[in-house]
Amino acid sequence: MEEPKNTNGNDPAGANGNGKKDGPLQELKEKSREAIPMLLKPREGRVWKSIFRHPLDEKPRNRSLAVLQNVFLHLHPARINRDAVRFSFTWGMGGITFYLFIILTLTGIFLMFYYHPSKVVAFRDIQYLEHNVPFGKILRNMHRWAAHAMIITAWLHMMRVFFTGSYKKPREFNWSVGVILLVLTLLMSFTGYLLPDDQLGFWAVTVGTNMARATPLLGHEGPGGPELGMTAFNDVRFALLGGSIVDANALLRAYIWHCIAIPVLASIFMIVHFWRVRKDGGISGPAPMLLESESDQVIRG
Amino acid sequence: MDWAQLWKITTLPDNIPIVLILLLLPYFTWLGLKQAFANDRLIKKLESDPEMAKTHHRKVEPYSKGWDKLVHVWPYLLRIEFLVAVIITVIMLVWSILLDAPLEEPANPNLTMNPSKAPWYFLGLQEMLVYFDPWIAGVVLPSLIVVGLMAIPFVDVNPLGSGYYTFAQRKFAMITYMFGFHFLWIILIIIGVFLRGPGWMLFWPGMTWDHHRQVDEAYVHLPQIFGLENPLLMAIFGVVALIAFVVVTGGITHVFFVKKMASTYKKMNLIQYGTVQFLWITMLALPVKAVIWHMFRIKYVLITPWFNI
Numbered sequence: 367m368e369e370p371k372n373t374n375g376n377d378p379a380g381a382n383g384n385g386k387k388d389g390p391l392q393e394l395k396e397k398s399r400e401a402i403p404m405l406l407k408p409r410e411g412r413v414w415k416s417i418f419r420h421p422l423d424e425k426p427r428n429r430s431l432a433v434l435q436n437v438f439l440h441l442h443p444a445r446i447n448r449d450a451v452r453f454s455f456t457w458g459m460g461g462i463t464f465y466l467f468i469i470l471t472l473t474g475i476f477l478m479f480y481y482h483p484s485k486v487v488a489f490r491d492i493q494y495l496e497h498n499v500p501f502g503k504i505l506r507n508m509h510r511w512a513a514h515a516m517i518i519t520a521w522l523h524m525m526r527v528f529f530t531g532s533y534k535k536p537r538e539f540n541w542s543v544g545v546i547l548l549v550l551t552l553l554m555s556f557t558g559y560l561l562p563d564d565q566l567g568f569w570a571v572t573v574g575t576n577m578a579r580a581t582p583l584l585g586h587e588g589p590g591g592p593e594l595g596m597t598a599f600n601d602v603r604f605a606l607l608g609g610s611i612v613d614a615n616a617l618l619r620a621y622i623w624h625c626i627a628i629p630v631l632a633s634i635f636m637i638v639h640f641w642r643v644r645k646d647g648g649i650s651g652p653a654p655m656l657l658e659s660e661s662d663q664v665i666r667g
Numbered sequence: 668m669d670w671a672q673l674w675k676i677t678t679l680p681d682n683i684p685i686v687l688i689l690l691l692l693p694y695f696t697w698l699g700l701k702q703a704f705a706n707d708r709l710i711k712k713l714e715s716d717p718e719m720a721k722t723h724h725r726k727v728e729p730y731s732k733g734w735d736k737l738v739h740v741w742p743y744l745l746r747i748e749f750l751v752a753v754i755i756t757v758i759m760l761v762w763s764i765l766l767d768a769p770l771e772e773p774a775n776p777n778l779t780m781n782p783s784k785a786p787w788y789f790l791g792l793q794e795m796l797v798y799f800d801p802w803i804a805g806v807v808l809p810s811l812i813v814v815g816l817m818a819i820p821f822v823d824v825n826p827l828g829s830g831y832y833t834f835a836q837r838k839f840a841m842i843t844y845m846f847g848f849h850f851l852w853i854i855l856i857i858i859g860v861f862l863r864g865p866g867w868m869l870f871w872p873g874m875t876w877d878h879h880r881q882v883d884e885a886y887v888h889l890p891q892i893f894g895l896e897n898p899l900l901m902a903i904f905g906v907v908a909l910i911a912f913v914v915v916t917g918g919i920t921h922v923f924f925v926k927k928m929a930s931t932y933k934k935m936n937l938i939q940y941g942t943v944q945f946l947w948i949t950m951l952a953l954p955v956k957a958v959i960w961h962m963f964r965i966k967y968v969l970i971t972p973w974f975n976i
């Protein structure tokens with residue numbers, strides 16, 4: 367046997383063979399010699415392996431594990447319908463909608479650092495943001511335009527789901543969850559509109575919430591409302607605005623709905639939405655086409 | 668002709684998205700329908716050739732025996748997702764650099780904005796306020812839109828067309844959706860964005876917004892056209908007119924279902940069929956009311972002491 371090529375620290379043969387190599391300095395030297403390969407090949411080290419629980423080489427098993435064992439990716443299955451990755455089927459619209467939501471969350475958090483939800487101050491905060499905060503203007507712009515874009519992509523996503531008949535059994539429930547997400551998306555936009563506290567938002571929200579006066583039974587101008595004792599000071603509109611006009615309380619309420627309540631709700635529904643996409647068997651297609659003559663088999667099946 | 672007015676509306680920063688959707692919606696509609704028609708051609712071929720139908724893989728996408736039906740998410744899907752994320756980020760960055768979000772004067776309850784418009788995606792609702800009272804346009808119809816959308820999967824009993832684009836196999840569903848979304852919803856938004864000026868009056872493209880134009884207050888109620896003035900008679904007439912509308916539109920729809928969609932009709936239970944009829948009739952009421960309002964200035968059909976329709 368020649369030189370044992372052993373980088374392993376506790377080599378019993380080496381340690382026992384000749385004791386004269388011992389000594390603190392010598393030990394340090396050897397330890398550093400061991401450390402070099404570790405640094406050069408981090409992927410074999412303990413830290414790496416503790417983070418990534420499997421090797422990253424190109425084996426089918428590892429390709430699957432890379433997805434399944436990652437918390438951010440595990441909503442995906444390991445493998446999917448080969449035609450489903452084509453852009454033409456989903457247009458990527460659901461994914462884009464979700465990505466815009468992430469952009470909105472990130473830019474929204476930054477905006478919150480500069481914004482106070484109170485009358486007079488709110489408007490000044492926006493001006494300050496536009497003129498004095500580094501990148502403040504682009505931050506606000508991006509939050510605004512991503513919100514508009516998200517509505518467009520959600521509509522287009524819904525259209526593609528409809529066109530591909532993807533709401534049919536077993537995906538009925540997920541379509542309904544989608545509709546709720548659409549409503550929440552619109553409400554997020556609407557509540558955000560008031561926050562700059564400028565004329566645009568103020569009047570849009572005034573017009574919008576005025577409709578609540580006319581709610582049947584619950585609004586003071588709606589059919590059956592006055593008979594039930596509704597006034598401008600106790601009906602649904604009052605509950606929405608925290609007052610009978612769009613003022614400081616309305617601003618605070620819009621802020622809380624916009625920054626906390628609706629995003630949390632939307633996140634919960636998105637979790638359900640994505641979970642159901644998986645549990646309903648992944649996205650619906652492109653599925654093999656059925657013929658009219660076979661349609662009765664499906665009903666029974 | 669004052670094209671500057673139209674240009675001003677179109678280039679309002681908050682209206683850029685509606686301009687965008689006017690480009691994206693036709694494109695994606697085309698993309699979807701193109702695939703639907705391609706699939707329909709194949710379906711036709713397979714229907715007429717049972718031998719081919721037995722062996723065919725039933726997609727227009729190419730397929731050969733040796734190929735896997737599934738591919739790995741990593742890398743085949745994740746790389747696309749990553750790329751799309753990068754592209755969207757770039758688009759949003761460029762958009763945010765080029766176009767500034769609007770900021771008007773500070774809110775002032777004493778200075779009414781005229782017209783005060785909701786954001787473009789709500790202008791469909793605001794536009795409905797012209798034709799119906801707020802409790803219908805602002806509360807009942809929006810709720811029905813949401814509930815109606817949620818009901819779609821439960822009333823569509825057609826087993827065909829699940830998971831692939833098709834038009835021929837789902838004619839009624841496709842036409843209904845496009846009537847509701849492309850026609851009603853988007854048209855109302857376009858009217859709201861581009862054609863409504865001060866006082867929520869109609870201004871055609873090329874007209875200048877005239878803040879002093881008199882609101883045209885003249886209107887009649889349907890019963891008055893028939894010479895009725897007595898409130899009770901008017902109310903009775905209104906109820907009869909509404910019932911007539913429901914019977915006529917519902918009847919036509921019914922005949923259509925029985926004649927043209929017999930197999931679908933047979934599969935539906937009464938609740939499903941009733942829901943479809945109800946939603947369909949309600950949807951038709953909107954353009955009908957819009958037409959009688961614009962052509963005859965008819966404001967209400969049914970007038971009661973508590974509510975008007």
Ligand code: HEM
Pocket residue numbers: 456458459460461462463464467520523524527532533537540541542543544545547548551636639643648649650651
């Ligand atoms: C905040 C809004 C939404 C987000 C983030 C979202 C996200 C997604 C994603 C990522 C998928 C996977 C497939 C794809 O990308 O197309 C999906 C599928 C689906 N979505 Fe949405 N969605 C939203 C709104 C909606 C709406 C408004 C509807 C319908 C009314 C809907 C109904 C569905 C259905 C039925 C599926 C399954 C489609 C299939 O199996 O092919 N979603 N959604």
